[in-house]
Amino acid sequence: MTLKLHTIGEEMSKFSEWFHNILEEAEIIDTRYPIKGMHVWLPQGFQIRKNTLNILKSILDEDHEEVLFPLLIPEDELAKEAIHVKGFEEEVYWVTHGGLTPLGKKLALRPTSETAMYPMFALWVRSHQDLPMRFYQAVNTFRYETKHTRPLIRVREITTFKEAHTVHATSPEAEEQVERAIEIYSSFFDQLGIPYVVTRRPEWDKFPGADYTMAFDTLLPDGKTLQIGTVHNLGQTFARTFQITYETEEGQHEYVYQSCYGLSDRISASLIGVHGDESGLSLPPEVAPFQVVVVPIIFKKGAEEVLEFCEDLKNRLKSAGIRVHLDDRDLRAGKKFYEWEMRGVPLRIEIGPRDLKEGKIVFKRRNGAKEFLEYQENAVVEKVKGELKLITLNLKAQAWKNLQDNIREVSTIDEAKATIETKGGIVSFCWCGDEDCGKDLEELFHVDILGAQEEVLDGICIKCGQPIKYRALLARTY
Numbered sequence: 001m002t003l004k005l006h007t008i009g010e011e012m013s014k015f016s017e018w019f020h021n022i023l024e025e026a027e028i029i030d031t032r033y034p035i036k037g038m039h040v041w042l043p044q045g046f047q048i049r050k051n052t053l054n055i056l057k058s059i060l061d062e063d064h065e066e067v068l069f070p071l072l073i074p075e076d077e078l079a080k081e082a083i084h085v086k087g088f089e090e091e092v093y094w095v096t097h098g099g100l101t102p103l104g105k106k107l108a109l110r111p112t113s114e115t116a117m118y119p120m121f122a123l124w125v126r127s128h129q130d131l132p133m134r135f136y137q138a139v140n141t142f143r144y145e146t147k148h149t150r151p152l153i154r155v156r157e158i159t160t161f162k163e164a165h166t167v168h169a170t171s172p173e174a175e176e177q178v179e180r181a182i183e184i185y186s187s188f189f190d191q192l193g194i195p196y197v198v199t200r201r202p203e204w205d206k207f208p209g210a211d212y213t214m215a216f217d218t219l220l221p222d223g224k225t226l227q228i229g230t231v232h233n234l235g236q237t238f239a240r241t242f243q244i245t246y247e248t249e250e251g252q253h254e255y256v257y258q259s260c261y262g263l264s265d266r267i268s269a270s271l272i273g274v275h276g277d278e279s280g281l282s283l284p285p286e287v288a289p290f291q292v293v294v295v296p297i298i299f300k301k302g303a304e305e306v307l308e309f310c311e312d313l314k315n316r317l318k319s320a321g322i323r324v325h326l327d328d329r330d331l332r333a334g335k336k337f338y339e340w341e342m343r344g345v346p347l348r349i350e351i352g353p354r355d356l357k358e359g360k361i362v363f364k365r366r367n368g369a370k371e372f373l374e375y376q377e378n379a380v381v382e383k384v385k386g387e388l389k390l391i392t393l394n395l396k397a398q399a400w401k402n403l404q405d406n407i408r409e410v411s412t413i414d415e416a417k418a419t420i421e422t423k424g425g426i427v428s429f430c431w432c433g434d435e436d437c438g439k440d441l442e443e444l445f446h447v448d449i450l451g452a453q454e455e456v457l458d459g460i461c462i463k464c465g466q467p468i469k470y471r472a473l474l475a476r477t478y
């Protein structure tokens with residue numbers, strides 16, 4: 001099939017079909033596990049997941065500490081924060097028995113870990129000298145999603161939930177942390193070449209218990225946006241509930257201020273969806289299980305020499321830390337090319353007997369044309385590294401262009417509706433910020449308001465005609 005980016009209608013069902021097919025063909029996950037919304041990571045997918053997680057960990061490790069909390073949360077702790085719990089009430093899985101014995105206190109499988117962590121934070125935080133605290137964990141969380149589940153996009157077991165939780169002495173410090181978290185996630189998405197918009201979610205769509213929520217959204221090829229990360233300023237809501245206080249320099253006891261932020265399996269979904277094309281996956285070298293595949297082109301004559309050369313090249317690249325695979329299976333080269341392209345390997349190196357004689361090798365970028373290169377033993381590692389860097393830059397530039405080409409400014413409701421219905425993508429509009437106007441717009445043409453992007457003063461709200469507060473974004477969303 002041909003997957004055209006950012007068109008709607010027929011292409012929408014095509015993307016969904018393409019996405020499901022590629023998960024299977026490229027051996028990312030197996031969706032046949034007999035529980036709805038829960039899947040098996042296969043070796044290829046697991047490598048992508050691991051490489052992605054390592055990038056995030058190396059960023060977070062700079063100023064966060066990694067911890068690991070239990071999966072189960074006692075019912076009374078979960079029930080403490082009324083707004084938060086209301087938000088998750090319908091999504092919680094419960095453990096009610098230990099063996100055959102009914103439990104005195106039901107235990108929840110964490111839907112997220114605020115109510116697991118914060119009673120412990122109340123024990124850990126003592127004085128202003130303990131602050132700030134910044135923790136993170138990468139765990140699985142469970143949400144009994146009632147909306148249509150989709151592999152990696154809306155799952156009931158989020159297998160790769162990366163959640164960070166921070167504690168601060170003052171409100172400005174918590175706000176600063178929110179800004180810092182936005183920088184952290186921006187830099188993470190930049191390394192993966194995933195483009196995004198950042199907005200402040202409307203009041204009715206913020207995280208349960210948060211003062212406000214900042215969110216990252218990317219655009220999938222069917223013109224719908226996917227929320228790929230959120231950063232929440234929790235203010236003192238949870239501190240008051242869980243009695244997290246600290247002693248100030250003056251000896252007074254004050255409630256702390258908190259923030260939390262998280263990412264899910266949607267990172268893998270967007271890597272696949274944003275960069276993929278009609279030939280399959282196209283992975284940034286940073287996360288590709290194999291960054292380079294060496295394919296010997298073998299004829300009867302000279303086969304041994306070619307194989308020897310390929311083996312030497314593989315070892316050379318491998319010892320320079322490049323993830324390289326030598327595909328010496330007894331198969332047609334064309335079949336191998338197809339397979340590695342489908343799996344998104346960024347760079348293929350082909351070597352045949354004639355090339356060898358002429359001292360040349362062939363480079364074929366996943367998204368580019370073939371290139372013949374003079375082979376220089378001492379320069380080949382640097383050449384490959386340079387090539388991988390360029391591949392990342394190109395993927396990123398292409399993905400950002402796709403996003404930017406699909407953000408359209410409108411000045412009336414009719415224009416907004418027509419844009420969403422004929423082109424999809426993201427609509428940028430003027431909004432007074434009023435909840436009634438926002439919800440009316442959402443209902444009028446079945447979209448979601450992603451949120452305010454910036455405060456502006458000139459212009460009128462496309463719904464009520466009153467002077468505006470914000471330039472905001474709306475879209476059809478996952």
Ligand code: PR8
Nearest residue numbers: 112153154155163227228229230260261262263264
């Ligand atoms: C928090 N607490 O929990 P959040 N399938 C895949 N991804 C999902 C799903 C799902 N069913 N539900 C949510 N996400 C805070 C922050 C600790 C960390 C994604 O925040 O509820 C969301 O898109 O906003 C979001 O990017 C991330 O998980 C965090 O979830």
